[in-house]
Amino acid sequence: MSTPEALAQAPSVAPYDALLLLSFGGPEKPDDVVPFLENVTRGRGIPRERLVEVGEHYFGFGGRSPINDQNRALLKEIRADLAAAGIDLPVYWGNRNWDPYLRDAVEEMKRDGVQRAAVFTTSAYSSYSSCRQYRENLADVALEVPDAPRLERLRQYYNHPGFVEPFVDATLDALARLPEELREEAQLVFVTHSIPTAMNDTSGRDGGAYLAQHLSVMAEVASRVEAAAGREFAHELVYCSRSGAPHVPWLEPDVNDRLEELAAEGVRAVVMVPIGFVSDHMEVVYDLDTEAMATAAKLGMAATRASTPGTDPRFVALVRDLLVERAAQERGRQPRRAALGDLPAGPDLCAVGCCANLRESRPAACGVDS
């Protein structure tokens, strides 16, 4: 809570008068599942069989995705963290695909008199799905809501210490949960969401950013884990949650296929480190904790899964850090831009053509050209 001392030293967030948490959204009851999937996949050429299959994942969890509850928990922690730092700023929440929708959040912000809000998205890396599509959503809402507040997306944060460091501790913790006699030989299997290779090819300013960013985070997490554990670990990047038509190439190998190969090579223990995900949403609780864990069990491998940042205090503080950094930038200062590893902190505004939309050319907010 805000003490007088905290208020006196509070960092400035001017020119912003609100923060918006922008996320994916997920169903909350069985009747939501099909309309949610229709929202997500409208015009995207996802085969019907894949939709039925993904629907089953949601029904298997009572028709309720974990993602909205995780965002509610994050929202609560962001508010507490800002207040503790003496920052008095309203925080709103809106989703791309499910209630509460972005548009409703922006209507509410407008009613409350918000003029200019910073936007934090729950996806850390660069790709059409995780970057430009949110920028398109922001451009759409600016057209749908007359006199909407200005909405300025905060930079991608995959290499921010508040994202990387929780994964280091989580990996050490997951290693400690393996049977002691297998811990020494465990391999680290870093996992992210597969995307079409064509989407990777157009990600970031120069292409290939999605893969390059993950490789950089993997190297950073692995080297910190090795330093803490005092030994090296074999590590590699694999993928989960492939969808799309079978003839369209997506990033590989799939985590399950790779576990089969590792078992055949004699590997008896793995730690899955889901660096592609900010919290334990459906891909994590189904594709990893249910499906990949069953694969490992079938193969007789010991496996644990490292936790995602979720509401780790360092991840919550990352939100404030990005906000304060960007606010300073907008006031003409040159703030420190925290970043770990071999890639620089990402730009505030995306370059022309960054994370291109492969289907159609649509307006996107928060670019140098928008």
Ligand SMILES: CC1=C(CCC(=O)O)c2cc3nc(cc4[nH]c(cc5[nH]c(cc1n2)c(C)c5CCC(=O)O)c(CCC(=O)O)c4C)C(CCC(=O)O)=C3C
């Ligand atoms: C890179 C990436 C992230 C990570 C970045 C970020 O977090 O934003 C992400 C997140 C998420 N994806 C999610 C759910 C779904 N994604 C789908 C489909 C797709 N995702 C893609 C990519 C990504 N997706 C792609 C290239 C497609 C193909 C269709 C298309 O080109 O757009 C489909 C359709 C069915 C299927 O095909 O699986 C669903 C249901 C949920 C909610 C989970 C929950 O409920 O807890 C979340 C957080």
Ligand SMILES: [Fe+2]
């Ligand atoms: Fe997805």
